[in-house]
Amino acid sequence: MSVPTGATARAGAALERAAATLTRLRRARLLHPLGRSFAGEVTIWGVAGPPTGVGMLDRPGRYPATVRLSRGVPTPDGWPDVLGLAVRMHRGEDRPFDLLVSSSRAAPVLRHLPLPRRRFAGTYSSIMSYRVGRRRIWLATLADPESVDLGRSLADVAAATRTDAPRLVLAVASAVGPWRPVGQVALGDQLSARTDAELAFDPIGNLPAGLRAAGPLAWIREHTYRGSRRARGARVQSGGSLGVTV
Incomplete structure (x- = not known):
């Protein structure tokens, strides 16, 4: 992220205050307040063909994870909604990797846009792009036909x-x-409602080496999530503990 100008810093602070106010009024997360969290595991196979340039995605590995599925608005069950999937990959003493993806289509033209859906199936795209050197990439989770x-x-x-x-x-x-495909996300036992309520993600700060959030959506997410976390009294876990918040 570039160093903000005075005007950009003031706009960011205003966005954080607005997000905090709305979170207090809602008495829950500002975004995706209704969800369920699970223990999980992420297995990285490595990508076929040219490497991504992100060591964590290019090298085979296995990571314990915390996985949360959620409804965005939320609408009643069975109604279309922007469905969300958040994955925290725990990496020992290193900062965890927080990946947030939303229901979308798989096609290039539509992978950049959230798409309301009725079922927890199909493609979930990062919507937000990432920078790897001078290149931009997107991350996603796709339906496994054998699951x-x-x-x-x-x-x-x-x-x-x-x-x-x-x-x-x-x-x-x-x-x-x-x-x-570079790997898979597996869901395990459901976590408690209290753990789900306390869980706080940072999709901008919790990234592996070589991967940077890019574009205006990254700026919006940075300040919106920060304001919402502050209003909830939640602090992002940045150490190696498997605890989801502190």
Whole structure:
């Protein structure tokens, strides 16, 4: 992120205050307040073809994870909504990697836009782009055709984790290229409602080496999430503990 000018800094502070105020009025997260959280595991296979330039995505590895699925507005179960998936990959003593993706289409023209959907299935795109050197990439989770269906409601998602280990495919793409699988996200046991309420993500600060958030959406997310966290009294975990917040 570039050093903000005076006007940009003032606009960011105003956005943070607005986000904090709305969060207090809502008495919950400003964005995606209704969700369920799960223990999980992320397995990185490495990408076929040219490397991404991000060591964590190019080298095979396995990471314990915290996974949250959520409804954006939220609308009642079964109604269209912007569905969300947040994945925190714990990396020992290093800062965790927080990946936030939203329901979208897989096609290049539509992967940049959130798309309301009825079911917890299909493509979830980062919407926000990332910089790797001079290149831009997008990250996503895609439906695994061999995995159990997650259903229409958060209750359906929880039920699926009690009978199976649902999986999604982790993928990377350029602005116009196809999605290239790099790994998978597996869901495990559901976490408590208290843990879900306390969980706080930082999709801008919690990134692996070589990956930088880019574009105006990154700026909006940085200040919106910061204001919402401040109003909730939540502090992002940046150490290596498997605890989801402190």
